[in-house]
Amino acid sequence: MSGKTIIEMLNYDKNDKRHRFARRAIIAAASLVVFVLLWWNLSLLLANPAIPTPQKTWSALTYLFAHGDSVSGVTMWSHISISLRRFVYGLLLAMAVAVPLGLFLGYSETLREFTMPTLEILRPIAPIAWAPIFIFTTGYVWGPILVVFVGIFFPMLTNTMFGVKKIDPNWIDAAKTMGATRVQVFTKVMFPAAVPYVMNGLRVGMGIGWMCIVASELYASFGGGIGFFVSIMAQMGYWDYVFAGIAVIAVLGLLTITVSDYVHKFIVRRMGME
């Protein structure tokens, strides 16, 4: 009987929004169930302490949120807040530098020709490769922030430059015939025109930035954060805690991407520039 309803659901009405949503929800749930089952079987099969079962991970999770662990002495909440705060600082820093720079580089060919060779050399370096250097030179607070900065900076920059390239030259001409100075052309035409592209850069950058924050915290030997937590717990062999940390990373990563997708869509629509 329930088999029948599932088949009915899959045989859905494409024009009905509720049907589409229900269908996607069912498929997503099925995917998750299959994933957990695979994980469970694998952990039983391997019987390796480094791969705890889903149940053990779950109880570790609830314990960590409620009481924290004895090693770092704080709850999962405070690790999350430390990581998120660093993430946001790195993100803001990257926006503050990449957006104006992207506008300038998109605008001035000379500046572009001057800057691009250097940037092209730096771009392929995995941001995490900077972590030891940044942590050594700026410490456990700023180090991870700077890694996030590097990770978000490049997608943000390229997207902003692309946005400038897409500007209708007539917009600039129109502004000039209304007396706009070069600065005003910049602030009142080029910047708003590039915003949807900046937002796209943000969307891409946030995914990368989240990977960067966790990865760079793995290098840190104190200072908290989810990456730090995972690395410490692994060193001590508390594998269920490690898995709990990874699950938190996954959920927060998904959340970041969902939020940035939403913000991107909202702003582009708000600006009438779909």
Next chain:
Amino acid sequence: MTGIKKTQAKDRLRDALGGKQRQTLSGDIKIENLRKVYRTDESETVALEDFSLEIKKGELITIVGPSGCGKTTILKLIAGLVEPTSGTVTIGGEVCEGPGPDRGMVFQDFALFPWRSVRKNVEFGLEIAGVPKEERRERAQRYIEIVGLEKFADARVHELSGGMKQRVGIARALVNRPDIILMDEPFGALDAQTRNIMQGSLLRILEKTDQTILFVTHSVDEAVYLSDRIVVLTKRPARIKEIVEIDLPRPRDRASVEFTSIRKRILEELEKENVME
């Protein structure tokens, strides 16, 4: 001493920023031997050749010519958006170098800012000029009403039809009351009825001011209805084929014998230009 230095530095800064906002004293335009060649890597296009014209303040001149002959180029040269290859444009006694708010332009493809509402588009020039918010709103509202878009004042550009966008472009240029208004086929996207209404409003607005108008159109009927003089262009590169003075009293009767005979003559001239070789 430092005061002088400071102002010099300020001037230099302003020039460097391209803010040549000198206001001309009058709307006279003198165009001498203008020539424009567009060069790209692969090709050279002569868009304008041997073009001279004097326009008096307050005149309404229309430009008609075959499509692609160089009409937009003429307007952009006067606006200062395009550099002449040779020749000069003199505005109110000063050689034109670069754009300024004394010459407003209505763009053929509207060039509206999609991130701004209709109202905010119309307010753009006033914002640039530093007009206070209240006054800005009032003045913009007047012109939005003139072009008949009061119901759409808070709409986004992408919600408008082509004809509505065009009217926003017109309001956005007129609201700044420039000495010279360059209009590039401003009524081209309008239906016949709205077009006639807009022609009437334009003439009514101009009655009260002494703005100089350069108006590009594909419609000879529109040209005869509006103009003091019609400049008929050859096919590319555009040269002046003929200048027709229209001294019929306004409002003009499109059905009158004089009107139709002028229109017929210009149409014949244009047809000769459009014949394929």
